[in-house]
Structure formats: structure tokens, C-alpha cells
Amino acid sequence: MKHLKTFEAARDKKKEEDAVETFAELLEENPLSKDHDFYMFIASDAFKEAEGGMYKKTLEIENMVRMTPDIQSLMASKGLEMRSRFQNNSTLYHIWLPQEFREEFEGQGGSLAPWIVDLIDKYKRKGSDEHGRQVYKDVIDRKKFRDKFNI
Numbered sequence: 225m226k227h228l229k230t231f232e233a234a235r236d237k238k239k240e241e242d243a244v245e246t247f248a249e250l251l252e253e254n255p256l257s258k259d260h261d262f263y264m265f266i267a268s269d270a271f272k273e274a275e276g277g278m279y280k281k282t283l284e285i286e287n288m289v290r291m292t293p294d295i296q297s298l299m300a301s302k303g304l305e306m307r308s309r310f311q312n313n314s315t316l317y318h319i320w321l322p323q324e325f326r327e328e329f330e331g332q333g334g335s336l337a338p339w340i341v342d343l344i345d346k347y348k349r350k351g352s353d354e355h356g357r358q359v360y361k362d363v364i365d366r367k368k369f370r371d372k373f374n375i
Contacts, residue, residue, distance in 0.1 A: 240295050242367075248293030249363045260320040262291045263329070264304055267348070268313045283345040285336060286314065288329055317348040 251257050270284035289304065291297045308316035321329070321344075328340055336344075 240298075243298055244293055244295055246363055246367065247291075247298060249366075250360060251291070251293055253359050253363065254320070256320040259323055261323055261326060262318065262320055264289050264291055264301055264316065264318045265344075266304055266308050266311070266314050267317055267344075268315065282338075283341055283348075285341065285344065288336075290326070290329070315350060317350050319344060319348050 251262060254262075265288040266286045267283050268286070270282050271279040272282050274280040287304065287307075289297070289300045291301065304316055308314050325340070328337065
């Protein structure tokens with residue numbers, strides 16, 4: 225029984241290492257990865273009162289996580305996906321932001337400057353596009369090729 229548990233732990237560790245390696249390759253495939261950071265976040269639309277009793281539609285960002293190729297980021301992404309599914313009116317988004325803005329986001333939580341929220345609202349992306357799916361498929365195919373020919 226002890227050997228079976230050791231085998232299962234080793235198999236799970238191998239799956240985690242493969243997932244981290246795939247995620248690292250996906251990040252490197254994007255040309256923005258050289259001078260931008262990749263963020264995932266949960267957000268919803270909110271209406272805030274502006275001057276004169278008018279209301280303005282804004283983006284309410286709940287949690288913003290910088291994604292790096294490690295197991296903690298992958299676990300955070302899984303948690304964000306799960307929370308966005310089960311919370312009403314919440315959506316999971318991703319965005320590439322310049323590294324110069326990193327200190328603006330780190331540890332801020334939901335209290336981001338209004339100009340940053342507008343920037344994020346303008347360039348956020350939901351889900352994946354056809355190009356993103358193709359890049360993911362290419363990375364997986366390359367990994368299978370390397371494993372098959374032991375490169």
C-alpha cells in the first residue's frame with residue numbers, strides 16, 4: 225500500500241511539472257512576454273455615482289494575480305476559474321500589462337487608481353481566441369514530439 229501511495233504522489237508531481245512546463249512555453253510563445261506581465265483577474269460591472277447624480281459604469285476588480293510559470297500560479301488560476309463560475313455576475317479575464325506598472329498592481333487588491341481600471345477595462349480579454357487555442361495545441365504537439373523521440 226505504501227508503494228502505491230508513493231507511485232501516485234510521483235505521478236501527480238509529474239503531471240504538475242508537465243503543466244508548469246506547458247504554461248511556461250505558452251507564456252514564452254507570446255511576443256509580449258519579454259516586457260509585459262500576464263495577469264488573471266475576476267471582475268464584474270459596477271455602477272458608481274458620478275457628479276450630478278449620474279451613474280458611470282466601471283469595472284470592479286476583485287482579485288488580480290500575476291501569473292508566472294510555477295505551480296502556485298497554476299493553482300491560483302484554477303481557484304480563480306472556480307470562483308468565477310460560482311459567483312454571480314463575475315467573469316474571469318486576462319490581460320498583458322507592461323512590467324513598469326507592476327508596483328501599481330502588487331498588493332493593491334480592489335483599490336486600483338481609476339486610470340488603471342479604465343486601462344484594464346479597455347484591454348481585458350475574456351476566455352481564449354482562436355489564435356490562443358492554436359498556440360496551446362502547437363505547444364502540446366511539440367511536447368508529444370519531444371517525448372516520443374526523446375529530444
